[in-house]
Amino acid sequence: xxxxxxxxxxxxxxxxxxxxxxxxxxxxxxxxxxxxxxxxxxxxxxxxxxxxxxxxxxxxxxxxxxxxxxxxxxxxxxxxxxxxxxxxxxxxxxxxxxxxxxxxxxxxxxxxxxxxxxxxxxxxxxxxxxxxxxxxxxxxxxxxxxxxxxxxxxxxxxxxxxxxxxxxxxxxxxxxxxxxxxxxxxxxxxxxxxxxxxxxxxxxxxxxxxxxxxxxxxxxxxxxxxxxxxxxxxxxxxxxxxx
Amino acid sequence: xxxxxxxxxxxxxxxxxxxxxxxxxxxxxxxxxxxxxxxxxxxxxxxxxxxxxxxxxxxxxxxxxxxxxxxxxxxxxxxxxxxxxxxxxxxxxxxxxxxxxxxxxxxxxxxxxxxxxxxxxxxxxxxxxxxxxxxxxxxxxxxxxxxxxxxxxxxxxxxxxxxxxxxxxxxxxxxxxxxxxxxxxxxxxxxxxxxxxxxxxxxxxxxxxxxxxxxxxxxxxxxxxxxxxxxxxxxxxxxxx
Numbered sequence: 001x002x003x004x005x006x007x008x009x010x011x012x013x014x015x016x017x018x019x020x021x022x023x024x025x026x027x028x029x030x031x032x033x034x035x036x037x038x039x040x041x042x043x044x045x046x047x048x049x050x051x052x053x054x055x056x057x058x059x060x061x062x063x064x065x066x067x068x069x070x071x072x073x074x075x076x077x078x079x080x081x082x083x084x085x086x087x088x089x090x091x092x093x094x095x096x097x098x099x100x101x102x103x104x105x106x107x108x109x110x111x112x113x114x115x116x117x118x119x120x121x122x123x124x125x126x127x128x129x130x131x132x133x134x135x136x137x138x139x140x141x142x143x144x145x146x147x148x149x150x151x152x153x154x155x156x157x158x159x160x161x162x163x164x165x166x167x168x169x170x171x172x173x174x175x176x177x178x179x180x181x182x183x184x185x186x187x188x189x190x191x192x193x194x195x196x197x198x199x200x201x202x203x204x205x206x207x208x209x210x211x212x213x214x215x216x217x218x219x220x221x222x223x224x225x226x227x228x229x230x231x232x233x234x235x236x237x238x239x240x241x242x243x
Numbered sequence: 244x245x246x247x248x249x250x251x252x253x254x255x256x257x258x259x260x261x262x263x264x265x266x267x268x269x270x271x272x273x274x275x276x277x278x279x280x281x282x283x284x285x286x287x288x289x290x291x292x293x294x295x296x297x298x299x300x301x302x303x304x305x306x307x308x309x310x311x312x313x314x315x316x317x318x319x320x321x322x323x324x325x326x327x328x329x330x331x332x333x334x335x336x337x338x339x340x341x342x343x344x345x346x347x348x349x350x351x352x353x354x355x356x357x358x359x360x361x362x363x364x365x366x367x368x369x370x371x372x373x374x375x376x377x378x379x380x381x382x383x384x385x386x387x388x389x390x391x392x393x394x395x396x397x398x399x400x401x402x403x404x405x406x407x408x409x410x411x412x413x414x415x416x417x418x419x420x421x422x423x424x425x426x427x428x429x430x431x432x433x434x435x436x437x438x439x440x441x442x443x444x445x446x447x448x449x450x451x452x453x454x455x456x457x458x459x460x461x462x463x464x465x466x467x468x469x470x471x472x473x474x475x476x477x478x479x480x481x482x483x484x
């Protein structure tokens with residue numbers, strides 16, 4: 001299995017146990033929450049396998065992995081399941097050696113968690129903008145609200161005078177924010193960054209990060225997925241895969 | 244609340260000075276369930292602390308420099324570092340201070356506590372909705388929703404086969420959810436646990452814990468506070484003093 005596998009369709013049989021030495025992530029190629037977990041797996045060099053789930057047509061067995069069939073979910077070789085993207089990311093940082101993405105200092109750790117609280121409206125607002133635009137609706141108010149959230153984040157960068165949200169090196173909080181910023185262009189709302197230069201610098205710096213780069217989603221494939229998704233085409237999740 | 248009889252900082256008061264070395268300060272309010280989480284952890288870990296109570300119906304200007312959202316609890320240490328959001332304050336205390344660890348070392352067990360915390364997350368807003376409902380609303384819809392949430396928690400105890408949410412001893416997750424269960428009786432919501440026997444046993448076991456019992460709020464005081472608070476009275480937070 002790999003990140004470019006077609007999603008498990010409804011009616012498929014459950015996957016076997018996770019082999020020792022690997023961790024499995026149930027994911028979907030275009031989901032921003034799952035993207036967080038994939039970034040952490042990559043950043044820490046954790047050997048993993050990916051099983052993509054067709055979110056419009058979930059296999060029955062998937063509800064044994066998550067009560068509501070959401071992604072991402074981690075499953076290890078001890079059959080332990082971990083979900084909620086932020087919990088999964090912290091679990092990986094705790095459980096695996098090597099580069100720590102969260103700081104060691106308790107105050108700095110708390111600071112990153114407080115920053116995450118500041119971010120909580122962004123996923124909802126970006127998604128609402130996407131849906132409004134795709135459905136031909138007005139979204140000036142939504143964009144205004146999103147710009148306000150970006151101003152709050154801009155203030156933080158200004159106050160800290162650092163490139164990244166955790167300091168001068170990339171760390172967990174940056175990876176937790178990134179997926180929504182990567183999607184601004186493809187969602188058609190990149191202009192929401194017009195008044196936030198430090199945030200623009202941050203996105204440029206993020207695009208230089210090897211982990212971010214390695215997982216960057218091809219723009220045309222993403223657009224192709226979005227087109228099919230909004231036409232309610234069940235093959236949306238397979239878009240761009242060559243089998 | 245317990246032995247805390249500190250009146251709230253008056254409106255127009257000067258900001259408090261720096262926190263003395265060797266202590267940590269918590270900005271709190273005697274009846275706030277979120278702040279109670281932090282006080283429970285401070286107590287359970289035996290951390291030397293000072294409390295400044297904030298009048299949530301008449302917040303001093305300087306408090307917004309401690310937390311731009313103007314909410315309690317907030318921790319301030321002698322280095323002037325500020326930490327807010329109740330769950331974040333609790334985790335900070337567990338990491339920064341020695342002694343008994345309330346969160347497990349095992350990454351999976353720690354993740355499980357956080358997953359249970361997510362499972363609990365609908366309870367506080369439901370309780371708030373119930374408390375704030377208008378006189379003519381009968382609240383039975385909210386009670387039904389609460390029962391559903393409690394069933395999820397009962398399932399956790401059933402699956403784990405342990406007395407507490409983190410295992411056979413009390414740990415962080417129990418303290419984080421306790422304040423709302425403490426308030427069920429005063430709010431006349433105890434019936435929502437009628438079909439969750441393990442949860443009832445857990446509540447009884449929690450009352451035996453030294454930190455929990457030291458911080459138990461007297462029922463009359465909580466009722467008196469709530470009545471005033473719901474009328475937006477600036478006297479509410481000092482009720483009983």
